[in-house]
Amino acid sequence: MTSALRAAAHSGAPISASSIARRAGADPAFQYCQRDLLALVHASELELSEQNPAGSTPVSRASLQAGLANAQARNTPLVAPIQQPGKRLSQALGQQVWRESGLGAPADIEGLQQTITRLEQGTTELTVALEEREAELEAAREVNRQLTKALNQHE
Structure with missing residues (x-):
C-alpha cells in the first residue's frame, strides 16, 4: 500500500483511500481496518491538496466519514442474522461435546x-x-x- 501511495504521489494521480487501494490491488475496506495506513493516505491527500488546490478531490474528508458512518449503520442490522446461525451451531456443538465427554447430565x-x-x-x-x-x-x-x-x- 505504501508503494502504491508513493507511486500515486510521484505521478500526480489523485490520492484517495479507494484509488490507492485499487492501485495496490487491495480491497478499500482493508485500509479502514489498518488505521495507520488510512492515516498515511489521508495525510498524503491533505498534503497534495495543500500543494495543488485545483487538483484536489471533490469529496471532502467529512463527506467520506459520513459515508463510512452510513455504511456501518447499514451493516449493523445485517450482522445479527449472520451471527445467529453461528451462535446456534456453536451451542449445538457445545452440547454434543458436553454429552460425549460424559460431563453432561445423561x-x-x-x-x-x-x-x-x-x-x-x-x-x-x-x-x-x-x-x-x-x-x-x-x-x-x-x-x-x-x-x-x-x-x-x-x-
Whole structure:
C-alpha cells in the first residue's frame, strides 16, 4: 500500500483511500481496518491538496466519514442474522461435546430418578432389618448373661 501511495504521489494521480487501494490491488475496506495506513493516505491527500488546490478531490474528508458512518449503520442490522446461525451451531456443538465427554447430565434422567428412589427404599428397608437384628442380638446376649449367671449360682 505504501508503494502504491508513493507511486500515486510521484505521478500526480489523485490520492484517495479507494484509488490507492485499487492501485495496490487491495480491497478499500482493508485500509479502514489498518488505521495507520488510512492515516498515511489521508495525510498524503491533505498534503497534495495543500500543494495543488485545483487538483484536489471533490469529496471532502467529512463527506467520506459520513459515508463510512452510513455504511456501518447499514451493516449493523445485517450482522445479527449472520451471527445467529453461528451462535446456534456453536451451542449445538457445545452440547454434543458436553454429552460425549460424559460431563453432561445423561439423557435418561427420569430412569435414573426411579433407580435412585428404588435404591433409597431398599436402603431404608435394610436399615430397619439391621436395627431389628441388633435388637434381637442384644436380647439374646441378655438371655445368655442371665443363663450364665443362673448356672454360676447353682454350682
